[in-house]
Amino acid sequence: ETIDASGLHVLPGAIDVHVHVREPGFSHKETWTSATQAAAVGGVTTVFDMPNTNPPTASVAALAQKHAIAARQAIVDYGLYGLIGEHNLDQLGDMAAAGAASFKLYMGSENPLVPCPPDGAIVEAFEILARLSIRCTVHAENTPLLTWRGERLRAAGRTDAAAHLEQHIDLAAVEAVSRTAVFAAWTGAKVHIAHESTRHSLPHIRFAKARGVDLTVETCPHYLLLSTEDGARLGDTFMRVKPPVREPGHAGPLWEALLDGTIDILSTDHAPHLRSEKTREVIWDCAPGFPGVETSMPLMLTEVSRGRLTLGRYVGMACEAPARAFGLWPRKGTLAIGADADIVLVDMARSGRITADGLHSIGNATPFEGFAVQGMPVRTLVRGRTVALDGRPVGSPGWGRPVSVSRS
Numbered sequence: 001e002t003i004d005a006s007g008l009h010v011l012p013g014a015i016d017v018h019v020h021v022r023e024p025g026f027s028h029k030e031t032w033t034s035a036t037q038a039a040a041v042g043g044v045t046t047v048f049d050m051p052n053t054n055p056p057t058a059s060v061a062a063l064a065q066k067h068a069i070a071a072r073q074a075i076v077d078y079g080l081y082g083l084i085g086e087h088n089l090d091q092l093g094d095m096a097a098a099g100a101a102s103f104k105l106y107m108g109s110e111n112p113l114v115p116c117p118p119d120g121a122i123v124e125a126f127e128i129l130a131r132l133s134i135r136c137t138v139h140a141e142n143t144p145l146l147t148w149r150g151e152r153l154r155a156a157g158r159t160d161a162a163a164h165l166e167q168h169i170d171l172a173a174v175e176a177v178s179r180t181a182v183f184a185a186w187t188g189a190k191v192h193i194a195h196e197s198t199r200h201s202l203p204h205i206r207f208a209k210a211r212g213v214d215l216t217v218e219t220c221p222h223y224l225l226l227s228t229e230d231g232a233r234l235g236d237t238f239m240r241v242k243p244p245v246r247e248p249g250h251a252g253p254l255w256e257a258l259l260d261g262t263i264d265i266l267s268t269d270h271a272p273h274l275r276s277e278k279t280r281e282v283i284w285d286c287a288p289g290f291p292g293v294e295t296s297m298p299l300m301l302t303e304v305s306r307g308r309l310t311l312g313r314y315v316g317m318a319c320e321a322p323a324r325a326f327g328l329w330p331r332k333g334t335l336a337i338g339a340d341a342d343i344v345l346v347d348m349a350r351s352g353r354i355t356a357d358g359l360h361s362i363g364n365a366t367p368f369e370g371f372a373v374q375g376m377p378v379r380t381l382v383r384g385r386t387v388a389l390d391g392r393p394v395g396s397p398g399w400g401r402p403v404s405v406s407r408s
């Protein structure tokens with residue numbers, strides 16, 4: 001295949017380490033086909049899938065089941081997260097041996113499928129993963145605090161967006177981020193903070209990194225480009241995501257942290273739900289999250305066009321840093337010759353508009369509806385084969401393969 005890339009930028013494919021593919025269990029929201037088609041069109045060549053499916057990915061058997069589903073459908077490469085629970089600590093080693101690319105710890109969840117382990121179990125999980133040299137991704141919010149406040153607010157009949165924000169008070173995130181860093185320092189575990197949403201965590205992250213804790217941190221486009229003020233335009237229940245998009249005044253410091261390296265990675269927390277699940281009257285009944293894999297690259301390239309970041313820094317946060325943190329970078333002393341040709345061609349002159357109808361996710365309700373973008377991926381290659389061209393997925397389901405991670 002000869003490809004004419006004149007006038008285009010040739011970038012490494014993006015690696016999105018925070019994607020909820022939804023199968024098994026929630027195929028009405030997203031399938032492995034639809035999620036990886038959306039990823040391919042969005043310039044993403046590898047997705048790391050979260051374990052809050054049904055069944056949750058908490059055992060060797062559940063991991064094998066998900067591997068089989070993904071292998072039949074995926075058109076981009078993938079890593080599967082294993083779930084850390086209070087009762088599966090003795091299985092983590094076997095799950096790693098069976099191909100879990102990383103592990104996810106929920107310190108903040110009201111989902112009974114993924115209950116939050118107590119601190120003792122968290123420390124023990126970190127000890128196990130430190131021995132296995134596997135990075136642990138953490139949803140860092142203080143669950144008992146969230147639950148207690150949520151019940152009080154519900155009992156008081158509060159159904160507004162402010163109540164959601166109060167339940168998910170950013171202190172609950174700050175506390176859990178710093179607790180995670182303390183447990184990581186204690187155990188020597190490598191940890192990754194998911195979806196950093198608040199400026200108040202940043203000093204704690206900087207302190208932990210300066211102390212030598214092996215901490216990586218991600219944020220997502222919605223924390224960089226939206227604030228609570230967008231709730232008026234979108235509908236507050238529609239905007240619901242955990243952790244929430246914060247008040248104005250947080251995005252600026254998050255941008256600074258992304259540019260100075262305090263935040264290492266750009267992910268999306270791709271979490272598709274049906275529009276009907278996101279437009280309920282009462283905020284507590286409304287599903288949190290929205291799709292992200294297809295919109296992230298155009299949105300961030302638009303910021304490149306505006307001069308807010310360089311293309312080089314974008315590649316650093318979307319491709320290089322996730323590869324280094326999650327074991328996809330060539331081993332020390334080896335050359336990248338023979339590495340996968342996971343490539344995206346980008347046209348900075350191409351403009352467009354984000355619309356839900358134009359997205360490939362089943363749950364396509366996006367808070368970026370109507371956003372004008374400048375700079376788009378126009379061709380995506382996975383292992384040398386074109387999987388998306390000019391906004392359309394191409395190629396056969398099953399081309400995607402599980403990643404093989406190096407642990408050193």
Ligand code: DOR
Nearest residue numbers: 020241242243271288289
């Ligand atoms: O907004 C969110 N949606 N936050 C989570 O932690 C889970 C996710 C989902 O699975 O829908």
Ligand code: ZN
Nearest residue numbers: 139194195242
């Ligand atoms: Zn999360």
Ligand code: ZN
Nearest residue numbers: 018050269271
């Ligand atoms: Zn998530």
